[in-house]
Amino acid sequence: MKIELKAVEKYYNRGGSNQVHALRGIDLTIDANETICIHGPSGSGKSTLLSILGGIIGPTIGSAVVGGKKLARLPDRFLTLYRREHIGFIFQRFQLIPELSVLENVTLPLLPLGVRPAQQKKRAMELLEKLEIDHRSDFPAAEISGGELQRAAVARALINDPSIIIADEPTAHLDTRLSEDFLSIMSDLKKLGKTIVIASHDPLVSESPVVDRCLYLRDGALAAAF
């Protein structure tokens, strides 16, 4: 799905003494079949930009149009529905529920979609196998390694077969082989026509043939594209 940001500004705590102007004048169009990498220093606004692209937060000023729909115009419950159906988000801090098993975490996004339990489990186990963590499916998320958590987070993001995949530093906790596996999964998704946006410091990601275009963020502004 095509994503368009127009004149986006994002402030946190606007007007307060702790105000942060996190994004400035962002104009960005991402085509439906594009894979984009966003890099830039810590605090430059990468996670903020991804959250806006994924409909998790709205811009303070400007607009985000995804698949022809203006996100700011959607009431909250539609926005939630929209995220559940179309977006797969791999968070920088994973956001898995520690007490639930890997399998339960991965199937969680399917609960509100009314998918039958047997079907949920089948699809989740296929993804876990592909990501080589099926042997951890019954472990509580609290008891697996950083790299395993990362892959469980990838499985959870893909369980709803999203048209847009957004990944925040997806390879930060992975070794080279697992990072390459992650990129190969992205490459398969790209072939299916998915839109992929990855924030990453990792040269393995930014220099990967999977990535069509890299954007550089500095102090909340897009500095260059190459």
Ligand SMILES: Nc1ncnc2c1ncn2[C@@H]1O[C@H](COP(=O)(O)OP(=O)(O)OP(=O)(O)O)[C@@H](O)[C@H]1O
């Ligand atoms: N919820 C929030 N409330 C207030 N300020 C925030 C919030 N989230 C982020 N910020 C601030 O906004 C700026 C951009 O943060 P963001 O997390 O988008 O950066 P980033 O590029 O993802 O950094 P990193 O590489 O460290 O993950 C930073 O100055 C950060 O402190």
Ligand SMILES: [Mg+2]
């Ligand atoms: Mg970040």
